[in-house]
Amino acid sequence: MSWANGSKGVRANVEFFAGTPDAGKTIVHPMQISFVLGDFVGWGTYKGVGNSGCSTDNSGWNTYLDGRAWGTYFCRDSALPEYSDADDGTSFKIVKGVCGQFLAPGFDFYSGGSYRACENIDVESNPTLTVGGENPWEGPNQHINIRYYSLDRLKVSHSTWVSWNESNPPCEDWHYRIVENAADDIKAEEF
Amino acid sequence: MTSRLTGALLLVAVAGLVSGCAALGPVAVQGDIGAGDRVQSGCEQGEAVTISEGPAEVVTWGQPPLPPLGRLGAAVSRAEASKAGYVPPDPAMPDGMKAQLYLLGDDGLYSFYSAEPVREDDRIDAFLKEHGVVVAMTRREGSDVADVVKSTIGDRATGVMVGGHSAAMNRGDPFANGVRPFNIMWSSDAYDWRVMSGLETATASLDVARSIACG
Numbered sequence: 528m529s530w531a532n533g534s535k536g537v538r539a540n541v542e543f544f545a546g547t548p549d550a551g552k553t554i555v556h557p558m559q560i561s562f563v564l565g566d567f568v569g570w571g572t573y574k575g576v577g578n579s580g581c582s583t584d585n586s587g588w589n590t591y592l593d594g595r596a597w598g599t600y601f602c603r604d605s606a607l608p609e610y611s612d613a614d615d616g617t618s619f620k621i622v623k624g625v626c627g628q629f630l631a632p633g634f635d636f637y638s639g640g641s642y643r644a645c646e647n648i649d650v651e652s653n654p655t656l657t658v659g660g661e662n663p664w665e666g667p668n669q670h671i672n673i674r675y676y677s678l679d680r681l682k683v684s685h686s687t688w689v690s691w692n693e694s695n696p697p698c699e700d701w702h703y704r705i706v707e708n709a710a711d712d713i714k715a716e717e718f
Numbered sequence: 719m720t721s722r723l724t725g726a727l728l729l730v731a732v733a734g735l736v737s738g739c740a741a742l743g744p745v746a747v748q749g750d751i752g753a754g755d756r757v758q759s760g761c762e763q764g765e766a767v768t769i770s771e772g773p774a775e776v777v778t779w780g781q782p783p784l785p786p787l788g789r790l791g792a793a794v795s796r797a798e799a800s801k802a803g804y805v806p807p808d809p810a811m812p813d814g815m816k817a818q819l820y821l822l823g824d825d826g827l828y829s830f831y832s833a834e835p836v837r838e839d840d841r842i843d844a845f846l847k848e849h850g851v852v853v854a855m856t857r858r859e860g861s862d863v864a865d866v867v868k869s870t871i872g873d874r875a876t877g878v879m880v881g882g883h884s885a886a887m888n889r890g891d892p893f894a895n896g897v898r899p900f901n902i903m904w905s906s907d908a909y910d911w912r913v914m915s916g917l918e919t920a921t922a923s924l925d926v927a928r929s930i931a932c933g
Binding site: 556564598627651 | 782786843871891912914
Protein backbone atom coordinates (compact mmCIF):
# COMPACT_ATOMS: atom_id res chain seq x y z
CA MET A 528 0.00 0.00 0.00
CA SER A 529 1.82 3.02 -1.17
CA TRP A 530 1.40 6.35 -2.82
CA ALA A 531 3.98 8.46 -4.60
CA ASN A 532 4.40 12.07 -3.60
CA GLY A 533 2.39 14.66 -5.42
CA SER A 534 -1.12 14.92 -6.71
CA LYS A 535 -2.83 12.80 -9.28
CA GLY A 536 -6.33 12.86 -10.64
CA VAL A 537 -8.74 13.24 -13.51
CA ARG A 538 -11.73 15.49 -14.04
CA ALA A 539 -14.15 16.03 -16.88
CA ASN A 540 -17.38 17.57 -18.02
CA VAL A 541 -19.26 14.83 -19.79
CA GLU A 542 -22.32 14.40 -21.98
CA PHE A 543 -23.94 11.03 -22.65
CA PHE A 544 -26.66 10.43 -25.14
CA ALA A 545 -28.32 7.80 -27.34
CA GLY A 546 -27.82 5.04 -24.84
CA THR A 547 -29.70 1.85 -25.58
CA PRO A 548 -29.99 -0.59 -22.70
CA ASP A 549 -28.35 -3.90 -23.45
CA ALA A 550 -29.84 -6.84 -21.57
CA GLY A 551 -31.51 -4.39 -19.21
CA LYS A 552 -28.36 -2.56 -18.39
CA THR A 553 -26.38 0.28 -19.87
CA ILE A 554 -23.24 1.38 -18.12
CA VAL A 555 -20.75 4.04 -19.09
CA HIS A 556 -17.75 5.00 -17.04
CA PRO A 557 -16.69 8.64 -17.39
CA MET A 558 -13.43 7.77 -15.69
CA GLN A 559 -11.73 4.89 -13.95
CA ILE A 560 -8.38 4.51 -12.23
CA SER A 561 -7.08 0.96 -12.07
CA PHE A 562 -4.08 -0.96 -10.80
CA VAL A 563 -2.23 -4.09 -11.83
CA LEU A 564 -3.44 -6.28 -8.96
CA GLY A 565 -7.05 -5.50 -9.85
CA ASP A 566 -8.15 -2.79 -7.45
CA PHE A 567 -9.79 0.22 -9.06
CA VAL A 568 -12.08 3.19 -8.50
CA GLY A 569 -14.35 4.93 -10.94
CA TRP A 570 -17.34 7.05 -11.67
CA GLY A 571 -20.10 5.23 -13.49
CA THR A 572 -23.46 6.18 -14.89
CA TYR A 573 -26.18 3.81 -15.95
CA LYS A 574 -29.71 3.18 -17.08
CA GLY A 575 -31.70 0.12 -16.18
CA VAL A 576 -30.37 -2.43 -13.72
CA GLY A 577 -27.84 -1.09 -11.27
CA ASN A 578 -24.79 -2.82 -9.91
CA SER A 579 -24.80 -4.83 -6.72
CA GLY A 580 -24.96 -2.43 -3.82
CA CYS A 581 -26.51 0.42 -5.80
CA SER A 582 -30.09 1.30 -6.63
CA THR A 583 -31.66 -0.21 -9.70
CA ASP A 584 -34.31 0.05 -12.41
CA ASN A 585 -33.87 3.63 -13.49
CA SER A 586 -35.28 5.13 -16.64
CA GLY A 587 -32.81 8.00 -16.80
CA TRP A 588 -29.12 8.18 -16.17
CA ASN A 589 -28.05 7.61 -12.59
CA THR A 590 -24.54 8.08 -11.34
CA TYR A 591 -22.61 5.99 -8.90
CA LEU A 592 -19.08 5.49 -7.71
CA ASP A 593 -17.63 2.05 -7.45
CA GLY A 594 -14.41 0.16 -7.15
CA ARG A 595 -12.61 -2.81 -5.77
CA ALA A 596 -10.75 -2.64 -2.46
CA TRP A 597 -8.34 -5.49 -1.80
CA GLY A 598 -10.41 -7.57 -4.19
CA THR A 599 -13.81 -6.70 -2.73
CA TYR A 600 -16.28 -4.83 -4.93
CA PHE A 601 -18.27 -1.87 -3.67
CA CYS A 602 -20.88 0.40 -5.25
CA ARG A 603 -22.33 3.61 -3.81
CA ASP A 604 -25.13 5.74 -5.18
CA SER A 605 -24.20 9.33 -5.77
CA ALA A 606 -26.27 12.21 -4.50
CA LEU A 607 -26.71 13.51 -8.01
CA PRO A 608 -30.26 13.60 -9.38
CA GLU A 609 -31.17 11.29 -12.23
CA TYR A 610 -30.74 13.02 -15.55
CA SER A 611 -32.00 12.48 -19.06
CA ASP A 612 -30.33 12.05 -22.42
CA ALA A 613 -30.96 15.72 -23.08
CA ASP A 614 -29.00 16.88 -20.06
CA ASP A 615 -25.35 17.55 -20.41
CA GLY A 616 -22.40 19.09 -18.72
CA THR A 617 -22.21 16.71 -15.80
CA SER A 618 -18.85 17.02 -14.13
CA PHE A 619 -16.81 14.28 -12.51
CA LYS A 620 -13.53 14.31 -10.67
CA ILE A 621 -11.36 11.78 -8.88
CA VAL A 622 -8.21 12.82 -7.12
CA LYS A 623 -5.84 11.16 -4.73
CA GLY A 624 -6.38 11.62 -1.05
CA VAL A 625 -6.14 10.06 2.36
CA CYS A 626 -9.21 9.00 4.25
CA GLY A 627 -10.88 6.67 6.69
CA GLN A 628 -10.22 6.40 10.39
CA PHE A 629 -6.59 5.51 9.67
CA LEU A 630 -6.00 8.29 7.13
CA ALA A 631 -4.81 5.74 4.60
CA PRO A 632 -4.30 6.24 0.85
CA GLY A 633 -7.48 6.57 -1.17
CA PHE A 634 -9.34 8.61 -3.73
CA ASP A 635 -11.64 11.60 -3.32
CA PHE A 636 -14.75 11.61 -5.51
CA TYR A 637 -16.46 14.78 -6.74
CA SER A 638 -19.49 15.14 -8.99
CA GLY A 639 -21.60 18.09 -9.97
CA GLY A 640 -19.02 20.27 -8.31
CA SER A 641 -19.45 18.74 -4.86
CA TYR A 642 -17.36 16.39 -2.79
CA ARG A 643 -19.07 13.00 -2.46
CA ALA A 644 -16.80 10.49 -0.79
CA CYS A 645 -13.33 9.15 -0.24
CA GLU A 646 -12.60 5.47 -0.68
CA ASN A 647 -9.59 3.46 0.47
CA ILE A 648 -8.19 0.84 -1.90
CA ASP A 649 -4.84 -0.88 -2.38
CA VAL A 650 -2.90 1.82 -4.18
CA GLU A 651 0.14 0.82 -6.20
CA SER A 652 2.40 3.05 -8.22
CA ASN A 653 1.61 3.78 -11.88
CA PRO A 654 -2.17 3.86 -12.11
CA THR A 655 -3.90 3.36 -15.44
CA LEU A 656 -6.57 5.93 -16.27
CA THR A 657 -9.46 4.94 -18.51
CA VAL A 658 -12.17 7.26 -19.79
CA GLY A 659 -15.42 6.46 -21.53
CA GLY A 660 -15.36 2.73 -20.98
CA GLU A 661 -18.61 0.87 -21.60
CA ASN A 662 -19.72 -2.18 -19.72
CA PRO A 663 -17.67 -4.97 -21.33
CA TRP A 664 -19.49 -7.83 -19.69
CA GLU A 665 -22.69 -8.03 -21.68
CA GLY A 666 -21.81 -8.37 -25.30
CA PRO A 667 -20.37 -5.90 -27.76
CA ASN A 668 -19.91 -2.22 -27.23
CA GLN A 669 -23.16 -0.34 -27.04
CA HIS A 670 -22.11 2.55 -29.24
CA ILE A 671 -23.02 5.21 -26.77
CA ASN A 672 -21.73 8.61 -27.71
CA ILE A 673 -19.81 10.34 -24.99
CA ARG A 674 -18.54 13.84 -25.36
CA TYR A 675 -15.99 15.33 -23.05
CA TYR A 676 -16.37 19.07 -23.01
CA SER A 677 -13.18 19.13 -21.06
CA LEU A 678 -10.86 16.48 -19.74
CA ASP A 679 -8.00 17.37 -17.49
CA ARG A 680 -5.28 15.58 -15.63
CA LEU A 681 -3.44 16.42 -12.47
CA LYS A 682 0.12 15.21 -12.70
CA VAL A 683 2.43 14.04 -10.01
CA SER A 684 4.23 16.93 -8.34
CA HIS A 685 2.01 19.47 -10.10
CA SER A 686 -0.64 21.54 -8.42
CA THR A 687 -2.59 22.72 -11.45
CA TRP A 688 -4.91 20.87 -13.77
CA VAL A 689 -3.72 20.45 -17.34
CA SER A 690 -5.88 19.68 -20.34
CA TRP A 691 -5.29 16.29 -21.87
CA ASN A 692 -5.69 17.88 -25.25
CA GLU A 693 -2.59 19.99 -24.87
CA SER A 694 -0.24 17.31 -26.05
CA ASN A 695 -2.45 14.30 -26.66
CA PRO A 696 -5.18 13.24 -29.07
CA PRO A 697 -8.65 14.69 -28.50
CA CYS A 698 -10.66 12.72 -25.99
CA GLU A 699 -14.18 13.18 -27.32
CA ASP A 700 -14.41 9.54 -28.26
CA TRP A 701 -14.68 6.63 -25.86
CA HIS A 702 -12.14 4.73 -27.92
CA TYR A 703 -9.41 6.61 -26.15
CA ARG A 704 -7.90 5.04 -23.13
CA ILE A 705 -5.69 7.32 -21.13
CA VAL A 706 -2.57 5.51 -20.08
CA GLU A 707 -0.05 6.93 -17.70
CA ASN A 708 3.21 5.36 -18.63
CA ALA A 709 5.43 7.18 -16.23
CA ALA A 710 4.96 8.78 -12.87
CA ASP A 711 4.84 12.24 -14.35
CA ASP A 712 3.41 11.67 -17.80
CA ILE A 713 0.01 10.72 -19.14
CA LYS A 714 -0.84 9.86 -22.70
CA ALA A 715 -3.89 8.64 -24.57
CA GLU A 716 -4.06 5.67 -26.85
CA GLU A 717 -6.80 4.06 -28.86
CA PHE A 718 -8.24 0.73 -27.79
CA MET B 719 -11.61 -20.88 23.10
CA THR B 720 -13.11 -17.45 23.19
CA SER B 721 -13.26 -15.09 20.30
CA ARG B 722 -15.24 -12.05 19.31
CA LEU B 723 -16.53 -13.09 15.98
CA THR B 724 -19.37 -11.24 14.39
CA GLY B 725 -21.87 -12.26 11.76
CA ALA B 726 -21.48 -15.42 9.84
CA LEU B 727 -17.78 -14.90 9.58
CA LEU B 728 -14.72 -16.94 9.98
CA LEU B 729 -13.43 -19.48 12.28
CA VAL B 730 -10.27 -21.31 12.44
CA ALA B 731 -10.15 -24.94 13.32
CA VAL B 732 -6.99 -25.71 15.14
CA ALA B 733 -5.37 -28.74 13.65
CA GLY B 734 -2.73 -28.83 16.29
CA LEU B 735 0.06 -29.01 13.79
CA VAL B 736 2.99 -27.04 15.08
CA SER B 737 5.95 -26.09 13.00
CA GLY B 738 9.43 -25.31 14.14
CA CYS B 739 8.70 -21.64 14.49
CA ALA B 740 9.80 -20.27 17.81
CA ALA B 741 7.62 -18.77 20.52
CA LEU B 742 4.37 -20.42 19.62
CA GLY B 743 1.43 -19.35 21.72
CA PRO B 744 -0.74 -22.00 23.29
CA VAL B 745 -4.16 -21.06 21.95
CA ALA B 746 -5.41 -20.17 18.50
CA VAL B 747 -7.71 -17.18 18.37
CA GLN B 748 -8.88 -15.63 15.14
CA GLY B 749 -11.02 -12.73 14.08
CA ASP B 750 -11.22 -9.51 16.03
CA ILE B 751 -8.84 -10.25 18.78
CA GLY B 752 -9.93 -8.96 22.13
CA ALA B 753 -7.63 -7.62 24.79
CA GLY B 754 -8.12 -10.65 26.98
CA ASP B 755 -7.53 -13.25 24.31
CA ARG B 756 -4.38 -15.23 24.07
CA VAL B 757 -2.82 -15.09 20.65
CA GLN B 758 -0.97 -17.69 18.68
CA SER B 759 2.15 -16.80 16.75
CA GLY B 760 0.67 -17.55 13.37
CA CYS B 761 3.44 -19.81 12.17
CA GLU B 762 1.65 -23.16 12.04
CA GLN B 763 1.84 -24.63 8.56
CA GLY B 764 -1.22 -26.57 7.46
CA GLU B 765 -3.53 -25.20 10.11
CA ALA B 766 -6.96 -25.10 8.53
CA VAL B 767 -8.61 -21.71 8.09
CA THR B 768 -12.13 -20.82 7.04
CA ILE B 769 -12.85 -17.34 5.79
CA SER B 770 -15.83 -15.34 4.67
CA GLU B 771 -16.28 -16.18 1.01
CA GLY B 772 -18.66 -13.42 -0.01
CA PRO B 773 -20.72 -13.53 -3.20
CA ALA B 774 -19.42 -15.50 -6.15
CA GLU B 775 -21.81 -14.35 -8.85
CA VAL B 776 -20.59 -13.43 -12.26
CA VAL B 777 -19.27 -9.94 -12.27
CA THR B 778 -21.09 -7.32 -14.33
CA TRP B 779 -19.84 -4.07 -12.92
CA GLY B 780 -17.47 -3.07 -15.69
CA GLN B 781 -13.94 -3.74 -14.51
CA PRO B 782 -11.58 -1.41 -16.33
CA PRO B 783 -8.92 -3.07 -18.46
CA LEU B 784 -6.30 -4.83 -16.38
CA PRO B 785 -2.89 -3.25 -16.93
CA PRO B 786 0.02 -5.59 -17.73
CA LEU B 787 2.12 -6.78 -14.82
CA GLY B 788 5.07 -4.78 -16.10
CA ARG B 789 3.43 -1.52 -15.08
CA LEU B 790 4.32 -2.33 -11.50
CA GLY B 791 7.98 -1.63 -12.16
CA ALA B 792 11.17 -2.78 -13.78
CA ALA B 793 12.15 -6.44 -13.98
CA VAL B 794 15.15 -7.03 -11.75
CA SER B 795 17.24 -9.90 -10.50
CA ARG B 796 17.13 -11.08 -6.93
CA ALA B 797 20.48 -9.40 -6.33
CA GLU B 798 19.31 -6.11 -7.79
CA ALA B 799 16.19 -6.15 -5.64
CA SER B 800 18.28 -6.78 -2.55
CA LYS B 801 20.65 -3.98 -3.47
CA ALA B 802 17.66 -1.65 -3.71
CA GLY B 803 16.67 -2.50 -0.18
CA TYR B 804 14.04 -5.14 -0.83
CA VAL B 805 15.38 -8.59 -0.05
CA PRO B 806 12.95 -10.92 -1.86
CA PRO B 807 11.05 -13.29 0.40
CA ASP B 808 11.68 -16.98 0.10
CA PRO B 809 8.27 -18.46 0.87
CA ALA B 810 7.43 -22.15 1.05
CA MET B 811 5.63 -22.93 -2.16
CA PRO B 812 3.92 -26.07 -3.47
CA ASP B 813 6.16 -28.43 -5.42
CA GLY B 814 7.22 -27.11 -8.78
CA MET B 815 6.59 -23.45 -8.04
CA LYS B 816 9.42 -20.95 -7.87
CA ALA B 817 10.15 -17.25 -8.23
CA GLN B 818 9.70 -16.39 -11.91
CA LEU B 819 9.74 -12.60 -11.94
CA TYR B 820 10.71 -9.71 -9.68
CA LEU B 821 9.32 -6.25 -10.46
CA LEU B 822 10.79 -3.27 -8.63
CA GLY B 823 8.49 -0.24 -8.51
CA ASP B 824 8.57 3.14 -6.84
CA ASP B 825 6.71 1.71 -3.89
CA GLY B 826 8.41 -1.67 -3.45
CA LEU B 827 9.02 -5.14 -4.77
CA TYR B 828 6.51 -7.50 -6.41
CA SER B 829 7.58 -11.15 -6.58
CA PHE B 830 5.76 -13.62 -8.80
CA TYR B 831 5.82 -17.36 -8.07
CA SER B 832 4.45 -20.01 -10.37
CA ALA B 833 5.24 -23.27 -12.11
CA GLU B 834 5.54 -21.61 -15.50
CA PRO B 835 7.49 -18.56 -16.69
CA VAL B 836 5.78 -15.21 -16.18
CA ARG B 837 5.94 -12.39 -18.72
CA GLU B 838 5.72 -8.68 -18.05
CA ASP B 839 2.79 -8.36 -20.45
CA ASP B 840 0.74 -11.00 -18.64
CA ARG B 841 -2.34 -9.86 -16.70
CA ILE B 842 -2.98 -10.68 -13.08
CA ASP B 843 -6.17 -12.68 -13.70
CA ALA B 844 -4.45 -15.05 -16.13
CA PHE B 845 -1.49 -15.41 -13.78
CA LEU B 846 -3.76 -16.32 -10.87
CA LYS B 847 -5.79 -18.70 -13.02
CA GLU B 848 -2.63 -20.77 -13.37
CA HIS B 849 -2.38 -20.91 -9.57
CA GLY B 850 0.30 -18.25 -9.37
CA VAL B 851 1.11 -16.31 -6.21
CA VAL B 852 2.31 -12.70 -6.06
CA VAL B 853 3.92 -11.22 -2.97
CA ALA B 854 3.86 -7.42 -2.69
CA MET B 855 6.44 -6.01 -0.29
CA THR B 856 5.95 -2.26 -0.26
CA ARG B 857 7.35 0.52 1.83
CA ARG B 858 5.24 1.14 4.91
CA GLU B 859 4.02 4.70 5.05
CA GLY B 860 1.62 4.76 7.95
CA SER B 861 -1.15 2.74 9.47
CA ASP B 862 -1.18 -1.01 9.79
CA VAL B 863 -2.62 -2.26 6.53
CA ALA B 864 -4.62 -5.01 8.25
CA ASP B 865 -6.49 -2.35 10.25
CA VAL B 866 -7.17 -0.38 7.09
CA VAL B 867 -8.47 -3.44 5.24
CA LYS B 868 -10.74 -4.46 8.11
CA SER B 869 -12.19 -0.99 8.41
CA THR B 870 -12.68 -0.75 4.65
CA ILE B 871 -14.28 -4.08 3.72
CA GLY B 872 -15.81 -4.96 7.09
CA ASP B 873 -17.01 -8.52 7.48
CA ARG B 874 -15.52 -9.56 4.18
CA ALA B 875 -12.19 -9.53 6.03
CA THR B 876 -11.16 -12.30 8.37
CA GLY B 877 -8.60 -11.68 11.07
CA VAL B 878 -5.72 -14.16 11.10
CA MET B 879 -2.30 -14.23 12.69
CA VAL B 880 0.77 -14.24 10.47
CA GLY B 881 4.06 -14.63 12.25
CA GLY B 882 2.99 -12.61 15.24
CA HIS B 883 1.33 -9.93 13.12
CA SER B 884 -2.40 -9.33 13.02
CA ALA B 885 -3.37 -9.82 9.40
CA ALA B 886 -6.52 -9.43 7.32
CA MET B 887 -7.52 -12.18 4.92
CA ASN B 888 -10.26 -12.25 2.32
CA ARG B 889 -11.30 -13.94 -0.88
CA GLY B 890 -11.59 -11.45 -3.69
CA ASP B 891 -14.61 -11.11 -5.92
CA PRO B 892 -14.24 -12.84 -9.29
CA PHE B 893 -12.20 -11.45 -12.14
CA ALA B 894 -13.65 -11.71 -15.62
CA ASN B 895 -12.11 -15.15 -16.08
CA GLY B 896 -13.77 -16.37 -12.89
CA VAL B 897 -10.67 -16.64 -10.74
CA ARG B 898 -11.13 -15.59 -7.09
CA PRO B 899 -7.78 -15.04 -5.37
CA PHE B 900 -7.10 -15.23 -1.67
CA ASN B 901 -5.53 -12.10 -0.20
CA ILE B 902 -3.57 -11.81 3.05
CA MET B 903 -2.40 -8.36 4.19
CA TRP B 904 -0.25 -7.38 7.16
CA SER B 905 2.36 -4.82 8.18
CA SER B 906 5.79 -5.37 9.63
CA ASP B 907 7.97 -2.59 10.96
CA ALA B 908 9.23 -1.46 7.57
CA TYR B 909 6.87 -2.97 5.02
CA ASP B 910 3.26 -3.55 4.08
CA TRP B 911 2.74 -7.08 2.75
CA ARG B 912 0.10 -8.53 0.46
CA VAL B 913 0.04 -12.14 -0.61
CA MET B 914 -2.35 -12.59 -3.53
CA SER B 915 -2.81 -16.27 -4.21
CA GLY B 916 -4.34 -18.34 -6.95
CA LEU B 917 -3.76 -21.51 -4.94
CA GLU B 918 -6.83 -23.65 -4.48
CA THR B 919 -7.38 -23.30 -0.75
CA ALA B 920 -7.34 -20.61 1.89
CA THR B 921 -5.07 -22.74 4.05
CA ALA B 922 -2.46 -23.21 1.34
CA SER B 923 -2.52 -19.46 0.68
CA LEU B 924 -2.15 -18.62 4.35
CA ASP B 925 0.76 -21.04 4.60
CA VAL B 926 2.63 -18.93 2.03
CA ALA B 927 2.14 -15.80 4.14
CA ARG B 928 3.16 -17.56 7.31
CA SER B 929 6.31 -18.96 5.74
CA ILE B 930 7.30 -15.42 4.79
CA ALA B 931 6.69 -13.94 8.20
CA CYS B 932 8.16 -16.85 10.14
CA GLY B 933 11.17 -17.51 7.97
